[in-house]
Amino acid sequence: MQNDPQSMSDEEIVSMALRDKAFFAHIVLRYEDKLSRYIMRLGIRNAEDREDTLQDIFIKIYKNLNGFDTSLSFSSWVYRIAHNEAISAYRKKNVRPEGHLIDAGDERVARELALADGAEKEFDVKVNAQEVYKALACVDAKYRDVLILRFFEHKEYEDISDILKIPTGSVGTLLYRGKKQLKEKIDTRHIHV
């Protein structure tokens, strides 16, 4: 066993957390920022709501530690719980989720997304990332979830399949259709990119 928790695998920390809850703090530390950004991208913009949702997510993760399926990566499993909790959270609030840019890096990603396959048309004007993100918020939820995981969370197809519980083959289809719909939304919003 290594002394440095940074070098330990998630699975090792999980087995230690099952014996002593204090070790669960490492899980929280590892995923706090990632999940906070993820649920914000999913539409939980209010800081307090996000804090509450994050707490609920980690409590749920802790409760279900024994149910962690070792055939998945721990990260995918955590993202799955976060995704479900985020959906429950905005269902409770009965608010339509809207995407939100998080940092400067997201602008670059949004630009890339707008110029990705399915939006092949030549864009000769400067990308307005904020507008692209607004268009992304108008895309059907099933496409938006996949687009966010692929382009903002940089997840592989298999991870997206595990997080959203959809067939791996469908991930590609949803991405393709999502990008196509995003382009249509951009066009209808007359965004100059």
Place this chain on the structure above:
Amino acid sequence: MTQEKLKQNTSQEKTPLCDSVLGRIESERVTPSSRFKFECMNYGVWFAWALSIIFGAISVAVLVYIGTHARFALHEATHETPISFFVEILPYVWIVTFAAMGACAYFNMRHTKCGYRYPVWQLLFSSVIFSVIGGVVLHVFGAGYAIDTQLGKKMPAAYRSLENAELGMWQSPSDGRLLGVFNTMDEADELYIFVDKDGQQWSIQTAELRTPDRELLSSGKTVRVLGTTTDTQTKLFHACGVFPWMYDKNASLKDMEQDRRVFVERMYEHMEKGDRLRALEKETFKAGQQKSFSDGLCAEIAVMKKMKF
């Protein structure tokens, strides 16, 4: 020692969220759900899937049994068209059960740990294939026959078995069909005394029957007699063909095939005989004279007209 160091590291790095989560775990006495609970849920889904497959297989076994019998049924004798026979015999309950079990199996498979990874068609196809293979195996061991027959016997009001359906089709003297057993022989008039399923006693004329048909009729087994009622008051029945009752667990495909072949042969024999008699009548009797050949009744029964087309 190592664990202590790790704990120390953790407490140094803790964030407000970390504190609040650990605080909630402490104050709300949150504990991880037991592994047993998750195992039960996982096995529960697989168990439900297996049950769906078993019930699906039972449906298939009965469907195969009914389909096999329907294929060799003497539908020309009982129905106007093959379609009307098909509509009457179609096992709607089992078709619906099979479809419902397929949907259940898909749903359960989808909710197993890795079920979501596979496309809908693969999950549906695998469930259907398992049910079909299971159903064929069950059918081979006679389960289709047993289930259909037993359900028909135990709850006749709610379930109509194939045997009961055929029984209803063949016990219809006014349409020239009788189902029953031979009782005794009226030697004087050369009539076979026959008791049908309703307990009615019939005198059967066998002038147009072939020897194997007469032997089958007098065997004492339950038989189907095709012909025409010549006198309803004295219960006189003119037989044109005698066929075994096929609803026996030992009835093989070969028996059913043979039964159908004999039926078709008999009907064509009567048809040819009828044609010959009509030609002979034409030669023998002048127009307007009473015909005196009473031997060609079988050529006039309804089934002959259907088979001519």
